[in-house]
Amino acid sequence: KQEVTQIPAALSVPEGENLVLNCSFTDSAIYNLQWFRQDPGKGLTSLLLIQSSQREQTSGRLNASLDKSSGRSTLYIAASQPGDSATYLCAVMDGNQFYFGTGTSLTVIP
Amino acid sequence: EAGVAQSPRYKIIEKRQSVAFWCNPISGHATLYWYQQILGQGPKLLIQFQNNGVVDDSQLPKDRFSAERLKGVDSTLKIQPAKLEDSAVYLCASSLGTPGLFFGEGSRLTVL
Numbered sequence: 216k217q218e219v220t221q222i223p224a225a226l227s228v229p230e231g232e233n234l235v236l237n238c239s240f241t242d243s244a245i246y247n248l249q250w251f252r253q254d255p256g257k258g259l260t261s262l263l264l265i266q267s268s269q270r271e272q273t274s275g276r277l278n279a280s281l282d283k284s285s286g287r288s289t290l291y292i293a294a295s296q297p298g299d300s301a302t303y304l305c306a307v308m309d310g311n312q313f314y315f316g317t318g319t320s321l322t323v324i325p
Numbered sequence: 326e327a328g329v330a331q332s333p334r335y336k337i338i339e340k341r342q343s344v345a346f347w348c349n350p351i352s353g354h355a356t357l358y359w360y361q362q363i364l365g366q367g368p369k370l371l372i373q374f375q376n377n378g379v380v381d382d383s384q385l386p387k388d389r390f391s392a393e394r395l396k397g398v399d400s401t402l403k404i405q406p407a408k409l410e411d412s413a414v415y416l417c418a419s420s421l422g423t424p425g426l427f428f429g430e431g432s433r434l435t436v437l
Contacts, residue, residue, distance in 0.1 A: 219367075249425045258331075258416055258428040259368070304367055306426065311356065311380065313426055315367035 217242050217309050221316035228295055229324050236290040236319045238305035243283045246308040250279050250290050253302045253318070262303075263290070295323045327351065329429035331417050337435045343405035346432045349398070350419030356380075357394055358426070359402050360416040368416055374400065407436045 218241045228234050238248070247266050251259040263272045263279040265288070271280040278291040292299060304318040330349040338344050350357050355376050360368035371390065373380040376397035385392070389408070394400040404411055414431040 247425060251428075256414075256431075256433065258329075258430040259418075259426075261425060261427065264425040308425070311375075311422075312370070312373070313358070315369075317365075317367045 217245075217307055217314035219305065219307055219314050219316040221303075221305060221319050223319060224317070225320040225322075227322040227324060230295060230297060232295050232323075233291065233293050234295055234321070236292070236303050236321070238288040238290070238316055240286045240288075240307045240314070242309060243286055244309065245283065246310075248279075248281050248288050249306045249308070249313075250277075250288075251304045251306065253304060259304065292321075295321075297323045297325050299323050329417055329419050329427055331415075331429035331432050333432060334430060335433050335435075337437065338407055340409055340436050341406040343403065344407060344434060345404075346402045346415050346417075346434075348400045348402070348417030348429060350400075350417070351421075351427055354419035354421050354427070355397070356420040356422070357400050358418045358420070359392055359400070360418065362414045362416055362431070364413075371402070371415075404434075407434075409436050412436045 220239045222237045249264045250262045265281040276293040281288045302318040302320045306313045306315045357374045359371045362368045371385045372382040372392045374394040392402045416431045418426045418428045
């Protein structure tokens with residue numbers, strides 16, 4: 216069974232900074248890894264999905280990388296904005312199951 | 326393309342009462358998941374359906390929770406009787422496999 220860990224649990228940065236969120240998993244035999252954003256009281260919105268054969272995916276100011284051999288993924292957010300404040304979760308697909316981390320709570324200070 | 330629909334968005338009940346949540350997945354998605362998310366934690370899988378068959382319900386508290394997915398489309402999750410510790414957001418998600426998971430807005434349950 217996968218164990219997914221996200222560090223840090225919480226992060227506070229001033230507007231405009233670039234930042235990196237980390238996700239690690241214990242078993243490298245995954246199909247894909249997905250990053251989500253969750254606003255308070257809302258469901259999870261998919262940000263990026265990296266297939267197991269890929270190394271990274273980009274969408275706008277977001278870039279996610281995957282290193283299966285080391286069991287790590289990073290989500291890079293460029294030029295952070297107050298609207299980026301939310302909880303960011305990663306999930307790995309292993310077989311037909313998804314395993315979630317506990318998330319990183321991001322606050323971007325204007 | 327319509328997303329995953331869930332209702333109700335919010336529900337407040339007394340302990341020992343019952344509650345039901347409804348989910349309609351994205352059209353064509355064979356796999357449907359119900360997750361429980363307690364404040365400050367990641368989602369925890371309760372049950373996974375493939376079409377109308379159960380794939381995994383190992384973490385579903387079967388003495389009080391039940392779920393069904395009739396005709397392999399929409400699904401209901403029921404809690405009876407509710408306990409204080411059931412206060413959480415109940416998330417429904419659907420998937421077509423490797424393209425990933427798509428979530429609804431969630432149903433927030435408060436048990437008093």
